[in-house]
Amino acid sequence: MEKAQLxxxxxxxxxxxxxxxxxxxxxxxxxxxxxxxxxxxxASSAAEHGKALSExxxxxxxxxxxxxxxxxxxxxxxxxxxxVIDVCGKDVDDTYKCGILIQALDPITKAHTAQWHHIDTxxxxxxxxxxxxxxxxxxxxxxx
Numbered sequence: 417m418e419k420a421q422l423x424x425x426x427x428x429x430x431x432x433x434x435x436x437x438x439x440x441x442x443x444x445x446x447x448x449x450x451x452x453x454x455x456x457x458x459a460s461s462a463a464e465h466g467k468a469l470s471e472x473x474x475x476x477x478x479x480x481x482x483x484x485x486x487x488x489x490x491x492x493x494x495x496x497x498x499x500v501i502d503v504c505g506k507d508v509d510d511t512y513k514c515g516i517l518i519q520a521l522d523p524i525t526k527a528h529t530a531q532w533h534h535i536d537t538x539x540x541x542x543x544x545x546x547x548x549x550x551x552x553x554x555x556x557x558x559x560x
Contacts, residue, residue, distance in 0.1 A: 422446025426453070437505070455505055468503040472496045476519035483550035489520045490547055510539040517542060525549055 423446035426438045430453070437456050441449040455461050475493055480486040493516065500508050518526065518533050526533075528549050532542045 419446040420444045423449050426450065440505075452505055455503070461503075465504045468496075468500045469508075472500050472508060473516065476516045479520050480522040480525070482522050483525050483553040486520075486522045486525045486546060486550045487554070490517070490543060490550075493517060493520075493543075511535060513539040514542050517546065521546065524553065 423438070423441070423444040426446060426449050427435065430438050434453060434457070437452050438449045441452060472493075475489060475496065478489075480489050493513065497508055497513065514533075514535075514537060517539070521529070525546055529542070529545050532545050
């Protein structure tokens with residue numbers, strides 16, 4: 417059975433949320449659809465989901481000490497976000513990511529990016545502003 421045939425069969429036999437999982441797969445890839453279903457409904461996957469989300473959340477408990485540390489925090493968030501997507505099949509909510517990032521910022525970066533610390537700021541914008549500031553501060557410190 418080829419990937420497209422498997423995809424069509426899964427789409428035909430799945431209902432409700434399971435069908436939505438199948439339909440979220442691009443290019444009618446039946447193997448990826450099967451993997452997504454397994455990940456979503458596997459008994460052990462619940463524990464893996466919890467672990468991935470917990471590892472993401474723990475970032476907020478270790479605030480950076482300086483702008484250089486903040487850059488490392490952003491990279492760690494990127495890595496752990498990709499892990500959550502791989503394990504859970506969906507991205508972490510932007511508001512939640514913003515809250516975690518704000519808690520993990522060093523005091524200097526937090527003060528200089530405060531105007532973007534509100535609920536309407538998309539995570540990508542906050543991330544960009546934080547990195548712009550941290551990169552500027554660390555390059556000035558390194559050169560002078």
